[in-house]
Amino acid sequence: MALEEHVQPKESFVRPSADALIRCERIEKWYGSVHALTGVDFHCERNEVVGLVGDNGAGKSTLIKILSGAERHDGGKIFVEGREVRFRSPKDAMALGIETIYQYTAMVPHMSIARNIFIGREPLKWSLGGLGWMDLRKMADHAINSLTNIDLRTRSPDTPVEELSGGQRQAVAIARAMYFKSKVLILDEPTNHLSVKETNKVLDFVAALRDQGITSVFISHNLHHIHPIADRIVAMARGEKIADIRKADITVEQMTAMIV
Numbered sequence: 001m002a003l004e005e006h007v008q009p010k011e012s013f014v015r016p017s018a019d020a021l022i023r024c025e026r027i028e029k030w031y032g033s034v035h036a037l038t039g040v041d042f043h044c045e046r047n048e049v050v051g052l053v054g055d056n057g058a059g060k061s062t063l064i065k066i067l068s069g070a071e072r073h074d075g076g077k078i079f080v081e082g083r084e085v086r087f088r089s090p091k092d093a094m095a096l097g098i099e100t101i102y103q104y105t106a107m108v109p110h111m112s113i114a115r116n117i118f119i120g121r122e123p124l125k126w127s128l129g130g131l132g133w134m135d136l137r138k139m140a141d142h143a144i145n146s147l148t149n150i151d152l153r154t155r156s157p158d159t160p161v162e163e164l165s166g167g168q169r170q171a172v173a174i175a176r177a178m179y180f181k182s183k184v185l186i187l188d189e190p191t192n193h194l195s196v197k198e199t200n201k202v203l204d205f206v207a208a209l210r211d212q213g214i215t216s217v218f219i220s221h222n223l224h225h226i227h228p229i230a231d232r233i234v235a236m237a238r239g240e241k242i243a244d245i246r247k248a249d250i251t252v253e254q255m256t257a258m259i260v
């Protein structure tokens with residue numbers, strides 16, 4: 001489809017395949033009197049990078065918080081691999097392979113890289129009636145492997161996260177998602193406040209994830225970050241989806257005109 005106007009007609013929105021990994025239908029969300037999401041349909045396929053764009057307050061973070069179990073929707077349905085789900089917490093979403101790196105990265109700065117990779121899911125040496133001892137050795141070994149995968153191998157897994165740059169912290173979060181073999185990695189503005197070099201690294205990671213069969217949903221204000229890596233672009237405005245289009249069918253300039 002060629003985009004002649006700055007508005008994509010709803011009939012030409014890309015539709016989910018029968019095999020979609022995640023599919024949401026008519027999602028509604030209210031925060032008090034704020035209608036944050038109005039009947040939003042969203043999906044992602046296997047092995048796909050979806051760029052999610054839109055202005056401040058468009059509803060991007062709200063949508064992904066619902067997909068990752070951090071917020072409940074007030075209406076609509078969510079299906080993962082064809083089955084309807086109701087997430088009570090991020091743990092429920094993680095159990096189905098949905099991992100999220102939030103806009104304000106959830107890491108514990110004074111803890112080590114290794115502890116941050118395993119946070120909440122620490123391997124235990126042995127346990128007694130629900131009480132266990134963490135297997136620190138195993139965490140360190142696995143952390144070294146994950147860090148090698150993502151090019152942070154010069155850092156010891158014992159390094160506290162507070163000594164890492166923003167890009168390196170994103171890298172640790174990505175290592176975590178890779179370690180737990182997520183099916184979908186959702187990144188909410190992962191390139192905010194990063195240097196050009198760090199940004200490029202994060203973009204490379206996302207491309208590498210796709211090569212390993214992991215789908216990403218990548219939220220960004222910066223269309224120039226999204227355009228090179230995305231297979232498909234979803235744009236939101238004022239709580240609604242206003243475009244859902246294959247990258248091949250749109251230029252950065254057309255995209256800019258559409259969301260401004």
Ligand SMILES: Nc1ncnc2c1ncn2[C@@H]1O[C@H](COP(=O)(O)OP(=O)(O)OP(=O)(O)O)[C@@H](O)[C@H]1O
Binds near residue numbers: 056
């Ligand atoms: N916890 C909350 N309580 C009340 N209103 C909220 C809350 N979270 C979001 N909103 C409102 O919902 C709407 C959508 O916000 P959301 O954070 O999803 O936007 P966004 O597209 O992620 O924006 P940004 O690009 O600035 O991160 C906004 O009007 C926002 O003010």
Ligand SMILES: [Mg+2]
Binds near residue numbers: 061062
């Ligand atoms: Mg946001």
